[in-house]
Amino acid sequence: MKNVLIIEDDPKIAAALEIRFRSGGYETESAGDAVAGLSKAVDNQPDLIILDISLPGGNGLDLAQRFKTIPETRWAPIIFVTASKAPDLRRRAMDLGAAGLFEKPYDAAELLAVAGHALGETGMFKRPIARFDPGADRLAGASSSQVLRRILIIEDDRKIALALALRLQAAGYEASIAYDALTGVNNAVQLRPDLILLDISMPAGDGFVVAGRVRELLSSATPIIFLTAHSQGDARQKAMDLGACGFFEKPFDAEELLAAIDRAIPRS
Numbered sequence: 001m002k003n004v005l006i007i008e009d010d011p012k013i014a015a016a017l018e019i020r021f022r023s024g025g026y027e028t029e030s031a032g033d034a035v036a037g038l039s040k041a042v043d044n045q046p047d048l049i050i051l052d053i054s055l056p057g058g059n060g061l062d063l064a065q066r067f068k069t070i071p072e073t074r075w076a077p078i079i080f081v082t083a084s085k086a087p088d089l090r091r092r093a094m095d096l097g098a099a100g101l102f103e104k105p106y107d108a109a110e111l112l113a114v115a116g117h118a119l120g121e122t123g124m125f126k127r128p129i130a131r132f133d134p135g136a137d138r139l140a141g142a143s144s145s146q147v148l149r150r151i152l153i154i155e156d157d158r159k160i161a162l163a164l165a166l167r168l169q170a171a172g173y174e175a176s177i178a179y180d181a182l183t184g185v186n187n188a189v190q191l192r193p194d195l196i197l198l199d200i201s202m203p204a205g206d207g208f209v210v211a212g213r214v215r216e217l218l219s220s221a222t223p224i225i226f227l228t229a230h231s232q233g234d235a236r237q238k239a240m241d242l243g244a245c246g247f248f249e250k251p252f253d254a255e256e257l258l259a260a261i262d263r264a265i266p267r268s
Contacts, residue, residue, distance in 0.1 A: 001025065001026065001027050002026050002027070002047040002048065002119055003026070003027045003028070003029065003044060003045075003046045003047050003048075004021050004026045004027070004028050004029075004046060004047065004048045004049075004050060004115070005028075005029050005030070005031070005037070005040055005041055005044060005046035005048070005049045005050070005076075006018060006021075006028060006029070006030040006031070006050045007030070007031045007032075007033075007034070007036075007037035007041075007049065007050065007051045007052060007055065007060070007063070008030065008031075008032070008050065008052045008081070009032050009033060009052060009054075009055050009056055010052075011032065013081075013104075014030045014032065015030075016108070017030075017050060017108070017111075018030055020108050020111075020112060021112065021115070024112050024116075029044055029046070032056070033055055033056040033057040033058070034055045034056070034057045034058025034059070034060070034062075034063050035057045035058065037051070037055070037063060038063065038066065038067075041067060041072060041073045041076075042070065042072045042073070045072045045073070045076075046073070046076055047076060047119060048076060048077050048078075048079070048099075048115055048118060048119055049064075049067065049073065049076050049077070049078045049079070050079050050081060050111075050115070051063065051064060051078050051079070051080055051081070052080075052081050052082065053080055053081070053082040053084060053089065054082065054083065054084065060080060060082075061080075061092055061093070061096065064078050064080070064096050064098070065096065068096070068097070077098075077099040077118035077119065078096070078097075078098050078099060079098065079099050079100040079101070079102065079111065079114060079115060079118065080093050080098055080100070080101040080102070081101075081102045081103075081104060081106065081111075082101065082102075082103060082104065083103070083104045084103075085103070089101065090180070090181065090182050093182055094181070094182045094185060094213070097186070098182060098186070099114065099115075099117075099118035099183075099186050100114040100115075100118070100182065100183050100186065101180075101182050101183075102114075110179075114183060117176075117187065117190075118186075118190075120190075148172070148173070148174050149172075149173050149174065149194045149195070149265050150173070150174045150175075150176070150191060150192075150193045150194050150195075151168055151173050151174065151175050151176075151193055151194065151195050151196070151197060151261070152175075152176050152177075152178065152184070152187055152188055152191055152193040152195075152196045152197070153165055153168075153175060153176065153177045153178070153196075153197045154177075154178045154179075154180075154181070154183075154184035154187075154188075154196060154197065154198045154199060154202070154207070154210060155177070155178075155179070155197065155198075155199040155202075155227065156179050156180060156199060156201075156202045157199070158179065160250075161177045161179065162177070164197065165177055167254055167258070168258075168261075171258055173261075176191060176193070180202055181202050181206065181207075181209065181210045184196075184198070184210050185210055185213050185214060185217070188214045188217070188218065188222070189217050189218070192218065192222075193222065194222070194223070194265045195222065195223045195224070195225065195261060195264055195265050196211075196214065196222055196223070196224045196225070197225050197227060197257075197261075198210060198211060198224050198225070198226050198227065199226075199227050199228070200226055200227070200228040200230075200235060200239075201228065201229065201230060207226060207228075208238055208239075208242065211224055211226075211239075211242045211244075212242065215242065215243070221243060223245045223264040223265060224239075224242065224243070224244050224245065224246075225244065225245060225246035225247070225248065225257070225260060225261065225264070226239045226244050226246065226247045226248070227248050227250060227252070228247075228248075228249055228250065229249070229250040235247075245260070245263075245264045246260040246261075246264065248260075
């Protein structure tokens, strides 16, 4: 059973998180300040850390930096929670390799889903019947025409993201969703998708920045198709400069998008 350490100075929020994670099948520990959080992390070696940024006795970002330097917590994913609206927080969290950042009040179910993904558990749009051969990256016993391609959707509009995921799944792809820039970069590194559908305008993030970071972190040139609701003069050129294999303005034709995906990553 995976162990989650919750470092949160608000006892009501901490208690609610513990109840939610325990109901999800996790073991939990909690700490109300930075000093106690560091001590419990060293003692318990958690599989995941939920970390408030504003804490008595220390700053959550500084504490995360410390966690990355000690063996007991070096590999534990960190999800930040915060009441702050400071514009640079998401960038700083991204630089620390965080698995996510949630602004209070946040959706507990979504936090639990991101936590499960950070721990390598099955996402909501992954097909449970799929069992991959690590060497061939195909379904065990399947023919070459049954390769299941993985697509990461980074899109802040939940209706669009869900509709895309369902449409892609129906077309024979495996789809995962990230709703912001930070989670998108983290998911790209963890999932190593065959293709990324990337919105340009996102809260506290920018699709071009995400694409640049993905290009830095992934060894292969992952195909990227950009999506945008705004016809900015230089947006298409910036996308092409980043090696995009497609550029679609919303509202787009789903069949045309699927055709572009098929050209970029043929299913057979």
